[in-house]
Amino acid sequence: GAGVSQTPSNKVTEKGKYVELRCDPISGHTALYWYRQSLGQGPEFLIYFQGTGAADDSGLPNDRFFAVRPEGSVSTLKIQRTERGDSAVYLCASSFTSNTGELFFGEGSRLTVL
């Protein structure tokens, strides 16, 4: 597609449930990033992929969070045993390479945990 696509755009779930958020980056972009954004805050880094491998997952808050990118394109962020504090907008971004200037963001997936 022309831009970064994220699905679902909105997800409401109950505390304790499992959720998956999907990101389809711009074709040909090797670098992919997940960020979390709470209301009134800047993006908070979660994880960075270069190709298929997670080059840096230091931003994942705990072991309930996991992300994969098995074929070096689409990525899935997985959250187990969701908590109310996980409620936020999850943003995905891609760039041509890891040190190319511009990040291209999707519109985000808004997660609400009741």
Added chain:
Amino acid sequence: GENVEQHPSTLSVQEGDSAVIKCTYSDSASNYFPWYKQELGKGPQLIIDIRSNVGEKKDQRIAVTLNKTAKHFSLHITETQPEDSAVYFCAARRYSNYQLIWGAGTKLIIKP
């Protein structure tokens, strides 16, 4: 590590006037400074960036200035228009490093 501070958190200007948003950074090795605009319900979008080998860059009504000695950079928007209303984020990183450090954002309100 790098830390980026951004001011003000909210800025309200009359349509047609200029707006200035300022950021400071702590890592003197940072050499790439982008500005992103985020409209409601959308992801951030790059509007302008500057590398440390230049002091100023302009693109139509938008300009960014960089003072490496003082470790601060600013976004200038002239002749503001209603569509400029959004949240603006500054960021910084070493160009060889993938990790962007973000400011907290400035909500820009353009009054008609």
